[in-house]
Amino acid sequence: MPLLEILGLKKGYPRPSGPALPVVDIPQFSLGEGQTACLRGKSGCGKTTFLNLIAGILRPDEGRVSLQGQDLARLPESRRDRLRGQKIGYLFQSFNLLQGYTALENVEMAMRLGRGLDKGRARAMLERVGLAERLDHKPSQLSVGQQQRVALARALANQPCLVLADEPTGNLDPEAAEVALRLLKQVCAETKAALLLVSHDPRALSAFSEVMDLERLNRAAGSAS
Amino acid sequence: MRAMGRISAVALMVRRSLRQHWLGSAVTLLSVALASGLVMAVFSISAQARAAFAGGTLGFDAVLGARGSQLQLVLNTVFHLETSPGNIPWSLYEAIRDDPRVETAIPYVVGDNYLGWRIVGTLPEIFQKADGLLFKEGRAFSQEGREAVLGSYAAQRTGLSVGDTFKPYHGLYFDKSMQHDEIYTVVGLLKPSNSPSDRVIWTSVDAVYRMKGHVLRGTGKEFEPQAGKVIPDESKEVSAVMLRLKNPMAGFILDQTINKQGKVATLAWPIAAVMADLFERLGWVYRVLGLVAGLVVVVACGSILASLYNALQARRRDLAILRALGAGRRTLSAAILAEAGLLAFMGSLLGYAIYLLILALAASLLRSQTGVVLSLGFWHPALYLAPLGVTLLGLLAGLVPARSAYATDVAENLKPLS
Numbered sequence: 001m002p003l004l005e006i007l008g009l010k011k012g013y014p015r016p017s018g019p020a021l022p023v024v025d026i027p028q029f030s031l032g033e034g035q036t037a038c039l040r041g042k043s044g045c046g047k048t049t050f051l052n053l054i055a056g057i058l059r060p061d062e063g064r065v066s067l068q069g070q071d072l073a074r075l076p077e078s079r080r081d082r083l084r085g086q087k088i089g090y091l092f093q094s095f096n097l098l099q100g101y102t103a104l105e106n107v108e109m110a111m112r113l114g115r116g117l118d119k120g121r122a123r124a125m126l127e128r129v130g131l132a133e134r135l136d137h138k139p140s141q142l143s144v145g146q147q148q149r150v151a152l153a154r155a156l157a158n159q160p161c162l163v164l165a166d167e168p169t170g171n172l173d174p175e176a177a178e179v180a181l182r183l184l185k186q187v188c189a190e191t192k193a194a195l196l197l198v199s200h201d202p203r204a205l206s207a208f209s210e211v212m213d214l215e216r217l218n219r220a221a222g223s224a225s
Numbered sequence: 226m227r228a229m230g231r232i233s234a235v236a237l238m239v240r241r242s243l244r245q246h247w248l249g250s251a252v253t254l255l256s257v258a259l260a261s262g263l264v265m266a267v268f269s270i271s272a273q274a275r276a277a278f279a280g281g282t283l284g285f286d287a288v289l290g291a292r293g294s295q296l297q298l299v300l301n302t303v304f305h306l307e308t309s310p311g312n313i314p315w316s317l318y319e320a321i322r323d324d325p326r327v328e329t330a331i332p333y334v335v336g337d338n339y340l341g342w343r344i345v346g347t348l349p350e351i352f353q354k355a356d357g358l359l360f361k362e363g364r365a366f367s368q369e370g371r372e373a374v375l376g377s378y379a380a381q382r383t384g385l386s387v388g389d390t391f392k393p394y395h396g397l398y399f400d401k402s403m404q405h406d407e408i409y410t411v412v413g414l415l416k417p418s419n420s421p422s423d424r425v426i427w428t429s430v431d432a433v434y435r436m437k438g439h440v441l442r443g444t445g446k447e448f449e450p451q452a453g454k455v456i457p458d459e460s461k462e463v464s465a466v467m468l469r470l471k472n473p474m475a476g477f478i479l480d481q482t483i484n485k486q487g488k489v490a491t492l493a494w495p496i497a498a499v500m501a502d503l504f505e506r507l508g509w510v511y512r513v514l515g516l517v518a519g520l521v522v523v524v525a526c527g528s529i530l531a532s533l534y535n536a537l538q539a540r541r542r543d544l545a546i547l548r549a550l551g552a553g554r555r556t557l558s559a560a561i562l563a564e565a566g567l568l569a570f571m572g573s574l575l576g577y578a579i580y581l582l583i584l585a586l587a588a589s590l591l592r593s594q595t596g597v598v599l600s601l602g603f604w605h606p607a608l609y610l611a612p613l614g615v616t617l618l619g620l621l622a623g624l625v626p627a628r629s630a631y632a633t634d635v636a637e638n639l640k641p642l643s
Binding site (some may be wrong): 086108109111154 | 229230231233234235241244327467542543545546547548549550551552553554555556598635636639
């Protein structure tokens with residue numbers, strides 16, 4: 001059984017008049033344990049909506065999203081929240097760090113809401129991404145590349161089985177982007193987490209040997225833009 | 226384990242939020258403290274003032290004085306405030322003293338002061354007959370000499386101690402041009418009784434009569450006492466007579482005889498009822514104060530609501546991030562409610578400091594004006610009901626922002642910032 005299995009997934013957004021605007025329409029997609037998948041997707045092709053559906057942040061209009069055999073769409077919201085906290089690491093394009101919290105607190109908060117606080121592991125994760133000297137710095141005191149690394153440490157803190165990365169290099173300069181991608185792949189491999197990366201940045205896509213086209217996968221791509 | 230994780234997450238959210246919005250939180254905390262302290266102070270001061278004014282009677286049941294207001298008579302003799310409604314002849318004092326229904330009758334003669342502290346001419350027996358007039362040092366004044374015994378607060382404020390001398394001033398209020406020539410010696414100091422009598426300088430009736438310039442009218446004719454000469458009883462007059470009655474029926478009968486059938490004097494009986502009447506009349510003041518305190522509580526709770534709600538608008542993205550990290554809607558609502566409850570609870574605790582401050586100020590003012598002492602250690606149910614009520618109302622005020630946090634749209638608020 002694959003780690004992630006998607007069947008007949010559909011999501012649209014209501015419009016002031018007329019039928020809903022389809023954004024995601026993916027007949028089938030799957031990802032095995034520890035596997036890496038890289039999807040190419042232009043702006044407006046439903047990348048973020050797709051990832052939010054997998055993370056259980058959005059509920060699909062139709063279809064199923066199964067993670068380790070559990071259909072997220074059929075779970076009550078509170079169970080989906082819990083499952084997301086424990087099993088999914090989400091790396092956002094704009095990092096989405098908690099601004100009032102230090103780097104360490106950002107990682108610790110994810111653990112408190114996920115599998116439980118392990119202060120040693122939180123520190124170790126930040127040390128692993130090269131931020132041993134920046135534990136008590138707030139996001140505003142860190143460079144963009146460092147913020148990205150805090151977000152990476154946070155996404156992997158709960159030892160998730162699946163890491164979702166939404167345009168992870170979108171806000172980084174070439175050098176920082178390369179470091180971030182290398183770290184992402186390495187740490188996912190070390191923790192045996194499956195990685196699903198969606199991007200339209202050629203630098204990010206070139207780091208993967210195999211790249212799928214989200215626009216081909218998503219029959220609704222194009223109508224969202 | 227998971228529940229502990231959620232609780233520690235909520236605790237961290239609350240801590241961070243309070244720190245991020247420290248100014249708003251501090252203002253809210255102060256407004257809650259003020260509200261809680263004010264409510265406690267209104268109830269405590271009101272209850273203490275009532276108890277003190279009802280209990281400062283030195284064990285006397287009634288006051289006999291000139292025809293006029295019972296309240297003025299009580300204020301003048303029991304609380305040593307206001308002016309005397311007039312004098313009554315000595316014969317009236319003798320008549321009530323000898324009445325079989327009266328257990329004790331002590332005359333008061335007022336009209337002089339020392340630096341504003343009222344001098345009361347009376348009998349030395351008062352220290353045996355009245356309740357609460359206990360000696361700290363020294364002895365009672367003699368019937369004949371120019372001797373005085375000072376209440377504790379009067380002694381403290383004038384700085385006089387046993388063996389010191391002073392010259393009184395004419396009138397109930399201090400006027401330095403009105404000093405008498407007679408020299409009085411302090412022979413005793415009283416222990417604090419926490420009653421208006423702490424502000425009094427006690428001396429003998431004779432010593433007051435014989436101050437130079439005092440004219441007695443007694444039954445009508447003017448008489449100026451002279452040294453070495455006996456003052457005839459018909460010339461003597463007193464400001465009031467403090468009475469302890471043998472039983473309540475005696476009070477009822479004397480009330481009928483003196484107040485309803487007589488036209489010469491007024492009997493204020495029972496003293497506590499006269500004061501209760503005063504408090505009844507002043508009831509609206511307490512109601513207004515209570516209303517103001519209640520409004521301050523409402524404003525403080527509104528302040529919690531506004532502070533959290535405004536902070537919430539700025540924290541929408543943080544809330545969405547927390548949801549994306551696995552926080553449920555209830556966890557976020559719990560964090561907002563916990564913050565509201567904590568602000569209200571901490572504010573209520575701080576309210577005790579505000580309460581003590583208000584009480585100390587009121588106590589100082591009341592003591593200097595009336596001699597009534599308010600205790601900082603006084604216990605009143607409002608001292609736990611007010612903080613409890615304010616905390617609950619604060620929690621209630623947190624429901625609106627908590628509901629708003631519950632409804633936070635994750636995907637909408639996680640959109641990349643432009």
